[in-house]
Amino acid sequence: MTSEVITPAPVPAPGRADRVRELATELRGLRGALIPILHAVQEDLGYVDQTDIPVIADVLNLAVAEVHGVVTFYKDFRREPAGRTTVRICQAEACRSVGAEALAEHAKRRTGVGFGETTYDGRVTVDEVFCLGNCALGPAVQVGDKLHGRVTPARLDAILGEAR
Structure with a gap:
């Protein structure tokens, strides 16, 4: 049965x-x-x-x-509540040319979630975006309403630490 x-x-x-x-x-x-x-x-x-x-x-x-x-x-429409903090990593060409792909992989490993997902504790959602208008300072990351430029994996760890 x-x-x-x-x-x-x-x-x-x-x-x-x-x-x-x-x-x-x-x-x-x-x-x-x-x-x-x-x-x-x-x-x-x-x-x-x-x-x-x-x-x-x-x-x-x-x-x-x-x-x-x-x-x-459309990826823009969220079908579940986002985490308390949303981290958006630019994946446009200008940012990718200066390390955004590696930064995204680092973020995924660090948080344990992929793009469009939220950590088990509901604190952080990681999203990809295709231009934050900060091309000269790539890779660019937006956390909440704050834009960050020239983000390295170590800097992203600090930003994520603040978010948690």
């Missing part, structure tokens, strides 16, 4: 669906409103939860699959 694991449907936090509906309704008149709505939900609520998708689809009169497809296609 095989046992089947049944995963319960996600349950939104109280008031979340109302807030998502409010944001979507407010922005639905925009041309190509889906992406601005998704950005607004993420900005306001921290991420786009699976339970937000049918609410947005309803407001825009779209298929749930269409909204889900957009959320999962």
Whole structure:
């Protein structure tokens, strides 16, 4: 006899669906409103939860699959809460030419997570970004709202230490 694991449907936090509906309704008149709505939900609520998708689809009169497809296609949309600190490592050509790939590998080893993942303790999320506009000072790293240039593995360790 095989046992089947049944995963319960996600349950939104109280008031979340109302807030998502409010944001979507407010922005639905925009041309190509889906992406601005998704950005607004993420900005306001921290991420786009699976339970937000049918609410947005309803407001825009779209298929749930269409909204889900957009959320999962674009890396900018987070589907889980981020850690308390987000470390974004530039992977654009200018930064890669001065060591961003090695820096990213160091960050992954140091934190134990890959791009788009959060440490088990919820403290740090590591993300890749494709230009922070700090090309002359690469490799560039953004921690929260603070931009760092010429980041070495040792400097990244210090930055991560502060974040933890």
